[in-house]
Amino acid sequence: MTDTAEDKRLNGPARADWMRWGPYLSERQWGTVREDYSEGGTAWDHLPHDNARSQAYRWGEDGIAGLSDDRQRLCLSLALWNGNDPILKERMYGLTNDQGNHGEDVKEYYFYQDSTPTHSYMKMLYKYPHSAFPYSDLMAENAHRKATDSAALEYELMDTGLFDEDRYFDIGVEYAKRSADDILVRITATNRGPEPHPIWLLPTLVFRNTWSWRAGSDRPEMSAVPTPSGSAAIETRHSALGTTRLICPEADALLFVENETNTQRLYGVPGPTFPKDGINDHLLHGAPAVNPDQTGTKAAAIYRRDVAPGQSVRIVLRLAADGTATDLGPDADGVFAARLAEADAFYAARLPTGLTPDRADIARQAHAGMLWSKQFFHFVVADWLDGDDVPPPAGRHKGRNAHWRHFYSEDIISMPDTWEYPWFASWDLCFHTIALARTDLTFAKEQVMLLCREWFMKPDGQVPAYEWAFDDVNPPLQVWAGLKIAEYELETFGTTDHAFMRRLFDHSLLYFTWWVNRKDAEGNNLFQGGFLGLDNISVFDRSSGNLPGGGRLYQSDGTTWVGFFALQMMQMAQKLQTSDPAYAEMASKFFQHFVFIADSLDHLGRESDGLADLWSEEDGLYFDVLRIGDDFLPLKARSLVSLIPMIAVAALDLSSLNEADDPLFRERLDWFRREQDDLLGKAAHGAGEDSSLLLSFVGRDRLIRLLGPMLDEAEFLSPYGIRSLSRRHLDDPFSITIEGGTFDAGYQPAESHSGMFGGNSNWRGPIWIPMNYILIDALRTHHAHYGDTLRVECPTGSGQMMTLDEVADDIAGRLAAIFERDPAGNRPVYGGTTKMQNDPHWRDNILFYEYFHGDIGAGIGASHQTGWTGLVAVLVESLAQAKATQAAVTVPLVAAQKASVSAKVA
Numbered sequence: 074m075t076d077t078a079e080d081k082r083l084n085g086p087a088r089a090d091w092m093r094w095g096p097y098l099s100e101r102q103w104g105t106v107r108e109d110y111s112e113g114g115t116a117w118d119h120l121p122h123d124n125a126r127s128q129a130y131r132w133g134e135d136g137i138a139g140l141s142d143d144r145q146r147l148c149l150s151l152a153l154w155n156g157n158d159p160i161l162k163e164r165m166y167g168l169t170n171d172q173g174n175h176g177e178d179v180k181e182y183y184f185y186q187d188s189t190p191t192h193s194y195m196k197m198l199y200k201y202p203h204s205a206f207p208y209s210d211l212m213a214e215n216a217h218r219k220a221t222d223s224a225a226l227e228y229e230l231m232d233t234g235l236f237d238e239d240r241y242f243d244i245g246v247e248y249a250k251r252s253a254d255d256i257l258v259r260i261t262a263t264n265r266g267p268e269p270h271p272i273w274l275l276p277t278l279v280f281r282n283t284w285s286w287r288a289g290s291d292r293p294e295m296s297a298v299p300t301p302s303g304s305a306a307i308e309t310r311h312s313a314l315g316t317t318r319l320i321c322p323e324a325d326a327l328l329f330v331e332n333e334t335n336t337q338r339l340y341g342v343p344g345p346t347f348p349k350d351g352i353n354d355h356l357l358h359g360a361p362a363v364n365p366d367q368t369g370t371k372a373a374a375i376y377r378r379d380v381a382p383g384q385s386v387r388i389v390l391r392l393a394a395d396g397t398a399t400d401l402g403p404d405a406d407g408v409f410a411a412r413l414a415e416a417d418a419f420y421a422a423r424l425p426t427g428l429t430p431d432r433a434d435i436a437r438q439a440h441a442g443m444l445w446s447k448q449f450f451h452f453v454v455a456d457w458l459d460g461d462d463v464p465p466p467a468g469r470h471k472g473r474n475a476h477w478r479h480f481y482s483e484d485i486i487s488m489p490d491t492w493e494y495p496w497f498a499s500w501d502l503c504f505h506t507i508a509l510a511r512t513d514l515t516f517a518k519e520q521v522m523l524l525c526r527e528w529f530m531k532p533d534g535q536v537p538a539y540e541w542a543f544d545d546v547n548p549p550l551q552v553w554a555g556l557k558i559a560e561y562e563l564e565t566f567g568t569t570d571h572a573f574m575r576r577l578f579d580h581s582l583l584y585f586t587w588w589v590n591r592k593d594a595e596g597n598n599l600f601q602g603g604f605l606g607l608d609n610i611s612v613f614d615r616s617s618g619n620l621p622g623g624g625r626l627y628q629s630d631g632t633t634w635v636g637f638f639a640l641q642m643m644q645m646a647q648k649l650q651t652s653d654p655a656y657a658e659m660a661s662k663f664f665q666h667f668v669f670i671a672d673s674l675d676h677l678g679r680e681s682d683g684l685a686d687l688w689s690e691e692d693g694l695y696f697d698v699l700r701i702g703d704d705f706l707p708l709k710a711r712s713l714v715s716l717i718p719m720i721a722v723a724a725l726d727l728s729s730l731n732e733a734d735d736p737l738f739r740e741r742l743d744w745f746r747r748e749q750d751d752l753l754g755k756a757a758h759g760a761g762e763d764s765s766l767l768l769s770f771v772g773r774d775r776l777i778r779l780l781g782p783m784l785d786e787a788e789f790l791s792p793y794g795i796r797s798l799s800r801r802h803l804d805d806p807f808s809i810t811i812e813g814g815t816f817d818a819g820y821q822p823a824e825s826h827s828g829m830f831g832g833n834s835n836w837r838g839p840i841w842i843p844m845n846y847i848l849i850d851a852l853r854t855h856h857a858h859y860g861d862t863l864r865v866e867c868p869t870g871s872g873q874m875m876t877l878d879e880v881a882d883d884i885a886g887r888l889a890a891i892f893e894r895d896p897a898g899n900r901p902v903y904g905g906t907t908k909m910q911n912d913p914h915w916r917d918n919i920l921f922y923e924y925f926h927g928d929i930g931a932g933i934g935a936s937h938q939t940g941w942t943g944l945v946a947v948l949v950e951s952l953a954q955a956k957a958t959q960a961a962v963t964v965p966l967v968a969a970q971k972a973s974v975s976a977k978v979a
Contacts, residue, residue, distance in 0.1 A: 075422040078415045082191045083513060090253035091191040094392075097449040097485055098139030098148045099495040100165045100179070106473065106496070106540045107132040107452050112466040114473050116541075117169035122208075126163060127335040127350045129282045131463070132451045135164050135495075136277065138183075138197050138246040140256070140392075143485055145281050145449040146293070146314055149392055151246060151260060152275035152373060154356060157205040161353040163277070165492050166208060173215040173227055179492040179936060180211050180230050184918040187437070188444035189419055190513035194412035195248040197445065198918060202235040203242070203270050227824070227933075231906055239265040242272055242380070243914060249412040254394035257405050261387045264380040265914060273356070274376040276390055278307055278319055282332045282370070286461040297327045297367035300399040307372045308396065316396035321374035322389065328352045329369035330362065423511055425953035432949040435892045438919045439946040440512050442939030443505060447516075448488045448495060452540070454480040477543045481528040487520050493923070493935035496540035499524050500606050503550035504843045504941035510558045511946065518573050521555050525580035534587030545616065547606050548634045549588060552581050552641040557850075559648070571652050578645050578656075585642060588635050605630055609827045610712050610797060610836035611697065612809065612816035621811040622701035629674075629687050629695040630714045633770065636670040636721040639663045640768060644723055647738070661741040664768070667721075668745065671756035671770050674718065687718075693778035701811070710807040710818040711799035713836070713844055716783055719776060720851040722769040724858040742766075759858065767858040776855060777865060783848075784880065785869040793901060793930035794840040794888045795848060796822070800927070822927030839924040839933060843941040845888055846948070852881040882955050885948040891930045892919055892945060904931030921945070 082091045102108060103125035109116035110131075120128055125135070134141070136150025153162040167179035182200040189195075207230075214228040235241070245261040262272050284290040293311040298318070300306050305324040309317045321327070330351035336344030351362030352373050378386040391401045420437050428436065455478045458469055474480070486497045487505040494501075502520055510517035523529060524536045536551070537543035555577045563569055605615075607630065613621060620626055643663035649656040674687055674695075687695050689707060694715035699706045745753040758767040771779060782788045788799040798820050806819035819826075822838040856863075856877035864874040867883055875883065891902050902920065903909040910916060921942040922932030 075418070077418045077422055079189045079191065079193060079419040080422075082193060083515070087253060088191070088515070091193065091250070092485075093143055093253060094140060094250070094256055095143065095192040095447055095485070096140060096188070096195060096445045096491075097143060097145055097447060098141040098150060099133065099135050099448050099488070100137065100139075100492040101167070101495050102130045102133045102135040103128075103164075104169060105132075107457065110463065110465060112468065117171065121169070122164075122166055124339060126160060126353055127338050127348065129285060129332055129334045129349055131282075131286060133449060134279060134281050136279075137162070137164060137199060138244075140248060140258075141281075141449060142314060143449065144313075144483065145451065146283070146311055147309055147317060148279050148281065149258070149319065150277050150279075151199075151244070152277050152352075153199075153201055153244065154273040154275070155201060155203055155205075155242070156271050156273070157203070159205060159208070159357075161275070161356060162201065162206065163353070166206065166211075167492060168212065168215055172212055173219060177493045177935060178227065182230065183937075184920070185438070185442040185445040185937075185939065186918070187413075187416060188441045189412075189416050190444060190516065191250075192248065192444070193250045194409075194416045195445065196441075197246050199244040199246070200236070201242045201244050201272075203240040203266055204235055207233050207235065229906075231908065236908060238267055239912075239914075240267070240270075241265055242270070247409060249409045251402060251408050255398075255402070256392045257401065257408055258390040258392065259387065259409060260390075261385050262378065262380060263385040264382055267382055269379055269381050271377060271379050272386070274378070274388060275352070275356075275373040276319070276321065276376075276388075277352075277371070277373040278309060279332050279371040280309070280311065285333060286463060288462060293370060294368060295329070295370060295372050297329070297372075302400040304400055305374055306399070307374070315394065317392065317394050318396065318398045319374070320391040320393070320398055320400060322401060323376070324374040325377055326375045327367060327372060328355060328363045328375065329367050329372045330364060331369050332371040425950055425957070427953035427957050428949060431893050432889065432953075434917065435889070435919055436946040436949050439921060439939065439943040440508065442490075442921055442937065443487065443508055443943040444512065446488045446491055446937075446939055447485050448491060450482050450484055450486045450488070450497060452480065452482045454478055473541070474543045477531065477537065479528065479532065480537065480543065484523060486523065487516075487940060489923075489940040490935060490937040492937060494539075494938070494940075497524070498539040498547065499536050500547035500550050501843075501940050503554035504846065504944060506554045507557050507561075507846075508943045508947050510561050511950070514558070514562060517558050518555075518570070521551055521558065522573075522577060522580070525551060525577065525584065530580065530583065531587075533591075534583035534585075535591070536584055548630075549581075549584060549638045551584070552577060552638065552645055556641060556645060556648075569648070571649060574645055574649055575653075578642065578649060578659075581642065585638055588638065605634065607713065607797075607836050609825055610710075610714060610818075612708060612710060612807065612818045615697075620699065621814055621816065622699070624699045624701040624706075624811075627687065627698045627700065628714070629697050630717040632670060632674050632687070633718045633721050636667055636674065636770060639667040639670060640721055640723045643667065643768075657737040661737045664738065664741060665745075667768060668752060668756040671721075672752050674770050688775070693775075693781055695779075699811070706809065706811070708807075708809065711782065711788065711801060712818070713795075713797050716779065716789070716795070716848065718770045719779060719855070720847050722767065722771070722851050722854045724854055725766040725768060727766055765858055767855070769855070773859065773863065777863075780865050780880070781869050784865065784867045788869075790868055790884075790887075791840055791927050791930070792887060793891045793925060793927075794842070794845045794884060796820075796838055796927040797836045797841055797844070797924075798838045798927075800838070820927070822929075823931075823933050835924060835934060838927040840888075840891075840927055840930070841924045842888060842944050845884060846941075846944045849881045849884055849948075852877045852884075856881070878955075882952060885952055889945060889949050889952060891925055891932075892921075901925075901930030902932045904929060 103120045104117045106116050108120045111119035134148045139150035141148040165179050165181045184198045187196040243263040247259040249257045264270055280293045284292040291312045295307055295309040298306050298308040305321040305327050307319045330347040331345050332349050333345045335348035335350050336342040347364045354360035354362040376388050380386050389405055424433055424436055454474055488495055489501045506517040506520050538545035538547045643660050646656040646660035695718050697708045758772045759765050784790050788801050789796050800820050803820040806817050808817035820838045825835045825837045861876050864876055867875040867880045899910045908915055920936045921939040922936050923934030923938035
């Protein structure tokens with residue numbers, strides 16, 4: 074791989090310096106658990122959007138297209154006004170969980186277009202309407218649709234007519250680092266409309282409020298300073314950051330306030346003279362709410378510009394950790410050009426050469442979104458529970474996250490996105506790292522390790538799930554992600570980081586022990602786990618302590634995830650034993666554990682007990698089973714839960730075990746063959762062969778059975794990937810009656826009708842890329858064992874036979890097709906939104922949604938879920954590699970055929 078200028082920054086001694094400033098400022102801090110000081114834990118209601126402009130945050134900051142240092146002490150973002158809005162546009166607007174079909178739904182259009190891993194170059198685009206932003210209309214209409222028809226499509230900003238006749242501004246924001254602490258900012262406003270329109274651009278500096286919560290805390294300050302060049306300049310002084318200057322050439326004015334709560338507006342109590350929302354009140358209403366002495370802890374430079382139709386205005390700023398900076402410095406335009414060229418070179422070296430231009434652009438935007446979603450996450454649970462100078466509500470010690478007092482985060486974390494989910498989620502994060510490894514291998518490794526560290530992981534070994542409920546259980550993917558990262562590193566760089574794997578393995582021993590001790594209630598290797606991230610995929614809330622009939626649920630996916638975890642631990646131990654033989658015992662231990670779990674998955678107990686199986690021979694699928702007394706009720710909803718057991722798989726090369734002189738593992742394998750061959754047969758396939766052994770819950774015959782419905786276009790296989798619920802349930806919903814209560818699940822390809830989890834859960838039909846990715850990964854592992862000897866119909870009933878590797882490519886291609894232009898020039902991700910399909914200023918900007926319509930591929934849910942949906946970049950890479958491999962095989966084959974024909978002719 075080419076060693077580009079960006080690679081040298083990434084891997085050089087100054088890496089940490091180049092990482093000091095980045096897009097760590099979220100698009101939303103309001104409505105988060107961290108800022109919730111309510112009595113009832115109602116985060117969305119306690120600090121809503123309408124309060125955000127006036128309320129000083131305790132734990133972080135937010136802003137549009139923002140930048141901050143890696144401890145978010147000083148933040149730079151962009152505020153806007155179009156002359157019509159009722160408030161200054163300082164942050165993105167969206168609906169809360171109770172206000173729309175899909176809660177946590179941003180109602181703005183913005184696109185992360187580019188970024189390098191060190192953020193030496195970044196670019197994003199925001200679409201800002203000319204007319205007043207329809208805050209009330211969006212809220213009222215979505216509330217109406219939610220109340221009257223839960224199947225109605227979400228009411229989006231495009232539906233309001235605000236973008237008709239192109240009456241909006243394209244606001245482009247670019248960052249280019251001259252050096253690690255010298256950053257240029259270029260803001261370009263283009264009037265797309267048919268008439269002239271004014272725009273107010275307000276680059277804004279703010280110190281995160283760290284002084285209001287504890288008496289005696291240092292208070293930073295900023296002020297206007299004169300410069301010889303005549304450029305307006307804001308100088309900031311901070312005890313840790315030192316002196317920084319924002320140079321603002323040709324600014325109309327500088328306005329200063331304090332980043333402190335307007336208690337008069339929110340609570341009717343006198344407060345600071347120049348509060349946080351003072352710039353808003355001064356600009357829009359002429360209020361004397363800004364400091365005439367031009368000092369404070371929040372400041373904005375104002376640029377009012379009139380922009381003709383089709384024309385642009387541009388401003389350039391400089392943020393420099395240099396108390397003597399007076400202008401933009403030498404050749405600002407040249408710095409932008411150089412950094413963009415370096416970004417181009419970096420991605421040219423990273424992306425496969427066989428990508429189509431469309432796929433290359435999709436992959437680059439996916440990577441950009443992931444890099445923009447690196448966020449500063451600050452949360453000290455003990456302080457949040459106990460309070461500081463601001464006391465917490467009574468009863469907090471018994472509420473949310475009360476058992477996580479050790480939790481302390483002041484870290485840069487890859488978030489699912491910057492608005493809808495500006496907080497970590499443990500299984501999301503594992504998927505993120507697979508894509509992040511392609512751009513920043515070091516950061517990817519750090520992220521996998523982070524949740525296992527002592528300031529995150531609970532002393533008993535539990536990994537926190539996500540901010541809203543650390544105690545919830547997400548699938549244990551950390552070791553799998555670590556192995557995928559190690560696999561990529563070996564293939565790409567020819568190196569193996571044993572130190573990283575040792576650290577991850579040792580920490581994960583605690584996590585595995587927690588799973589075994591806490592989620593196997595009866596000690597029979599059958600695991601519950603709860604909702605496991607799949608929310609309402611079941612007919613009832615699987616996390617509830619009160620299951621129907623007072624029953625106990627045996628989960629197909631819960632048991633699979635532990636078996637999957639055991640296999641990943643076994644494989645990592647095998648890799649580690651090459652440099653440390655002590656890990657051989659661990660490999661043998663986890664091999665044995667997998668065998669016992671495989672036996673349990675095959676039946677809930679010994680056959681003499683007459684217990685029901687999780688596998689249905691009749692259906693060729695796995696199902697959860699609810700036990701009520703002595704009765705076992707299979708819950709035959711055909712969902713991803715039915716398919717997940719195929720992911721617990723590992724191919725073993727027995728000849729390599731012999732060559733590695735691994736007596737422990739070999740002896741354990743031979744013991745099972747000799748003493749419990751029937752038990753081994755449930756977990757190991759091909760055991761009679763001396764060269765290859767497949768550890769899997771699913772043998773060859775069962776795998777073929779399971780792939781039948783999975784690859785059936787009338788069931789799971791959509792033109793755009795694997796659905797989360799079979800389409801069969803459209804006309805034949807699953808339903809079961811338990812003690813007078815009826816529970817059902819029907820196919821819903823878009824928003825769910827279920828009110829479970831507040832209606833904010835949608836696993837009843839849509840396509841989710843992360844689960845598709847892990848199924849694809851499993852198919853490739855099965856293929857590594859069976860090779861071309863196993864072919865299945867794909868699609869089922871088509872007569873077209875494929876190897877499992879070809880099936881994996883087919884599914885990957887369907888997922889990539891969500892974002893690609895089809896023959897008509899449309900991108901399925903944008904559904905029937907004409908403007909986003911046809912308009913040249915929209916159609917090449919991609920949104921990476923949370924999930925996708927099960928029939929038409931349209932994006933649904935959180936529109937900027939670039940985290941795990943960013944895996945599309947890895948999928949298109951795999952497709953390019955598959956194409957290259959096929960070409961490499963085909964060329965000599967064709968040459969040989971031609972030679973044979975020539976010989977015959979001769």
